[in-house]
Amino acid sequence: MKQNKFSILKRIKSFGFAFNGLKILIKEEHNARVHLIAAISVILAGLYFDITMMExxxxxxAIGxxxxxxxxxxxxENISDxxxxxxxxxxxxxKDLAAAGVLMSALTALVIGLIIFIPKISILI
Ligand SMILES: Nc1ncnc2c1ncn2[C@@H]1O[C@H](COP(=O)(O)OP(=O)(O)OP(=O)(O)O)[C@@H](O)[C@H]1O
Known part of the structure; x- marks a missing residue:
């Protein structure tokens, strides 16, 4: 790796590239949109049920x-294509291994969501 001098301007530019990555994700990756909608729904549910700091x-x-x-x-996927x-x-x-990673992370998030929200939803029923 090249040994460049530290530059604040370059660090700010790197942030720009990372935000561009987020823009590409939302524009081009349909699964990411589904996860984003799920994340917004969970945040709204968290506000509605007034979940604790630990929750x-x-x-x-889980969302991150x-x-x-x-x-x-x-x-x-992009590098593979x-x-x-x-x-x-x-x-x-x-690609299947990478997809398995997404599946595992989503299942983990689902379990966390169920542990937090099932008791709160069951009180309402
Ligand atoms: N070049 C390839 N060679 C062999 N199999 C492939 C190839 N591209 C895709 N596949 C198979 O098709 C599956 C889906 O690939 P794709 O790139 O469409 O992923 P996806 O998650 O469905 O994409 P998207 O994000 O567009 O929904 C892969 O997991 C793999 O099994």
Missing amino acids: WLAVSF FVITIEIINSAI FISPEKNDSIKKI
Whole structure:
């Protein structure tokens, strides 16, 4: 890696590139939109049920975890398509593994959501 001098301007630019990544995610990745809608719904449910600070910590971590894994999955999908636009068994394995990462993160978030919200919803019923 090149040894460059530290520059505030360059750090600010890096933030810009990262925000551009978020823009690409929302514009091009349909699964990310689904996760975003789920995240907004959970935040609204958290406000409605007035969940505790610890519960907000768990919910925030779950949301951040799923979106982060979704971003990594999208990057892997894009690099895979760039390297091999044609069908390839190794690319299939790589993409399926990345998709499994998203599935695991979403299931983890679902379990956290169920633990927090089922008792609160059951009181209403
Ligand atoms: N180049 C390829 N070679 C072999 N299999 C592929 C290839 N591209 C995709 N696949 C298979 O198709 C599945 C879906 O790939 P795709 O890139 O469409 O992911 P997706 O999650 O459905 O994408 P999207 O984010 O567009 O919904 C992969 O998990 C893999 O099994």
